[in-house]
Amino acid sequence: MFNFNARIVVKVGTSTLAYSNGKTNLRHMEELVRVLADLHNSGVQVALVSSGAIGVGIGKLGLAVRPGDTPGRQAASAVGQCELMFIYDKMFGEYGHTVGQLLITKNDVDDAERRDNLVNAFEKLFAYGAIPIINENDSVAVDEIVYGDNDNLSAQVARLIGADMLIILTDRDGLYDADPALHPAAKRIPVVEEITEDIVRLAGGAGSQLGTGGMTTKIQAARLAGEAGICTAVINGSRPRDIYHVLEGQDVGTIFKAVKK
Ligand code: GLU
Numbered sequence: 001m002f003n004f005n006a007r008i009v010v011k012v013g014t015s016t017l018a019y020s021n022g023k024t025n026l027r028h029m030e031e032l033v034r035v036l037a038d039l040h041n042s043g044v045q046v047a048l049v050s051s052g053a054i055g056v057g058i059g060k061l062g063l064a065v066r067p068g069d070t071p072g073r074q075a076a077s078a079v080g081q082c083e084l085m086f087i088y089d090k091m092f093g094e095y096g097h098t099v100g101q102l103l104i105t106k107n108d109v110d111d112a113e114r115r116d117n118l119v120n121a122f123e124k125l126f127a128y129g130a131i132p133i134i135n136e137n138d139s140v141a142v143d144e145i146v147y148g149d150n151d152n153l154s155a156q157v158a159r160l161i162g163a164d165m166l167i168i169l170t171d172r173d174g175l176y177d178a179d180p181a182l183h184p185a186a187k188r189i190p191v192v193e194e195i196t197e198d199i200v201r202l203a204g205g206a207g208s209q210l211g212t213g214g215m216t217t218k219i220q221a222a223r224l225a226g227e228a229g230i231c232t233a234v235i236n237g238s239r240p241r242d243i244y245h246v247l248e249g250q251d252v253g254t255i256f257k258a259v260k261k
Pocket of ligand 1: 013014034050051052053055073079135136138149151233
């Protein structure tokens, strides 16, 4: 059984939160919120790094494709972020939980003073019993100050708050020993003891239409978290209840072990 005093970061990607047309996947969101609300009830401190601002904004604005220009993405994220938080607030509210939104840019983590402020805000939210929901501040983030993907951002958050584990939800069952789209016999890798060059190579390829990422950024995130002694699980976001199974130590997804000190 898992440690009820644990602090975890859960990262959810656009491919889990939205259909490919940008409309919100309420089924996934409902299941995810229920699991996180229940974990919070059990005493686990949860921070949720949620993508989807741009993807959901595209859906809400009725755009045919992801905007190719920065202002277009800024505008889409401004719309989509509102919508996302509205839904999270409503869904977590149904279970009696309070959420707080933190929109972060790379500067907020790189600059020591801003980082301290950020950590203080996190700690106060936890002390108040609220659930922090984090995204990159896409409506103001321009090229020089972006992470660009929430996988790396989620690893930074895990480090900032000293999480016990980072759990990344994605649209596949974990890391495979070959691309399952091309090789039907490809096998899931249950545990990665060390992120070697071979592992990095396996992760090649891009993400979905609406989001960014893909496996490469998940490996980067696992490395970043692992260096800080935090292990990372990559699991399928279509089954949010697998978060329980990961915490119970069952064989699900791919677990990237933390670097041994
Ligand atoms: N921050 C972006 C969004 O909310 C997503 C970045 C990512 O897909 O990792 O739309």
